[in-house]
Amino acid sequence: MTKARPLSLITGASAGIGAAFARALAARGHDLVLTARRTDRLEALAVELHDLHRVNTTVLTNDLADPHGVEQLCTALGERGLQVDWLINNAGYGVPGRFDQSDWSVHADFLRVLVTAPTELAWRLVRGMRERRYGRIVNVASLAGHVPGSAGHTLYAASKAYMIKFSQSLALENLGLDVNVCALCPGFTYSEFHDVTGTRALVSKMPSFMWQRAEAVVLEGIDAVERGEAVHVTGRFNRTVKGLFKLMPDRMALKMSAKQSKRYRAQD
Known part of the structure; x- marks a missing residue:
C-alpha cells in the first residue's frame, strides 16, 4: 500500500530531467533523496522544494562512476532509516567522438554510470519494494535505444537499449x-546534455518540433509508470520515428541513421 508520503530517490538530480522529476514528485507530496556530483546545485534544489512543498529533502552527493558509489549511497540511506518507494535512475551523459579516440577509463566510467549503477540500484532497492508490495522504478533510457546505432556517442544507444x-x-x-x-x-x-558533450551548435539546427521540455518528458514518465507501462517513448514525433524504424529493413535503417546522425553527433 502507498505510504502517505512516498520517498523518491533521484539520481542525476542536479539538472535537466532529474531536476524536473524532483520538482514534479515534490509537487505530488513525495519526500526526496537527491543525488548527483554537484552538491551546491542539489542543496539549492532541496531548499527550493522544501520551501515550496514542505517535503523532506535529503542531499547525498555521490559519484556513480565510483565502483563503490552505489553501495555507499545505499549505506547512507540505511543509516538514515530511509526506505525508497520510487527510484528514478536518471544519471547519465554522453562521450562524444569516435570510440577509439577516448581512453578506456572514460568508457569504463560511462558504463558504470549508465549501465552498472542503475542496475545495481534496482537490485538493492527492489527487494524492499517487493516486501512492502509497493514501488516504482523509472529507468531513463532514450529513443536512441530503439533505433540503429550511429557514429559518435558509440556506447550511448547500446546502454539505452540495455536499459529498455x-x-x-x-x-x-x-x-x-x-x-x-x-x-x-x-x-x-532541452537540458544541459548537449552543452556537456559539446554538440550544442549541431543540435541547435534541429527543428523545434523535434524537441521536448524536460517537464513534459517527466509528466509522461510518471503517468506511464503509474499505468504499468514497461516502456514509454515520449512525444508523438518520437513515437513516429520509433515506428518508422521498426518497419524499415535493417540495411535501409542503418543507411538513414548514418546520414542523419551527422546532424547531431560529433563523429571525429
Missing part, C-alpha cells in the same frame, strides 16, 4: 506486486 530490455524483464518479474518498472525513452530534450 532490463526494464521489461524487471517489470515482468514484479507483476501483481504493485511494483512497476518503466523505461522512459525521450528524444531530444
